[in-house]
Structures are given as structure tokens and as C-alpha cells.
Amino acid sequence: MQTDDISQMVQELCALLDEKLSLGRGPLQTRLKRAGRRLPARIRDQAQVVAEAETLAAHPKLARRIDHARVARAHAEARAHLRSIDPADRRRGAVLGILGGLAFNLLLLAGLTLAFLHWRGIV
DSSP states (O other): OOHHHHHHHHHHHHHHHHHHHOOOSSOHHHHHHHHGGGSOHHHHHHHHHHHHHHHHHTSTTGGGGOOHHHHHHHHHHHHHHHHHOOHHHHHHHHHHHHHHHHHHHHHHHHHHHHHHHHHHTOO
16 A cells, blocks of 8 residues: 555545535545534544545654554445445434424424413413
């Protein structure tokens, strides 16, 4: 595994983060930090292994410390998870969550209004 292979892995993860989670700016480490809870901790850790390997690969003496098998496994696992994300489903879930909260608030308001009208003897 060469430096080019590691940078190619990083570019692929960055492209997937941009496509699936709309994280289009900055290096991989920054994107992972901004992903936050949208990625499971295990996947974030695996992607962080690849990002650290990129940092080490930039220095010739430190590049010897890279565990290439671990980096390849981490990349494969992170890539598989990111490919399984459906952006349309994420948007749909967000919209339904907002609508559900709004419906609950409207029902609560209607109930409180009816309780107030009953208390005042209007209904």
C-alpha cells in the first residue's frame, strides 16, 4: 500500500460523506467531526484510522508506522456503511419528525383551548 492508495481511500470517503451526508468542505478529519451523531461511533473511529494514516503517510519516516491491513479493513467498513445510507430516507425522516412535533403541538393547543373554554363555562 502506497501513499497514493491511502490518499485515494481518503478521497473516496470524502466523496461518500459529501454525497450521503452533505459534508462537502474540509479534510476528512473535519468532515468526521462535523458528522457527529449522524455516523455511529464505530464507523467514525474506523474513518479516523484512515485519516490518521493519511497524516502519517505525508511523512516518509512516519509512514513506516502505518498498519496497512488495519487501514484497509477500516476503509472497507466505513465505505460499506456510507454506501448503505439513503439520503432521501434521511430527508423524509427529518420532515416526518418535524411534522410529528407540529401535529403534537397543535393537538396540545386544541386540548388546552377546550379545557379553558370548559373551565370558563363557554362549552
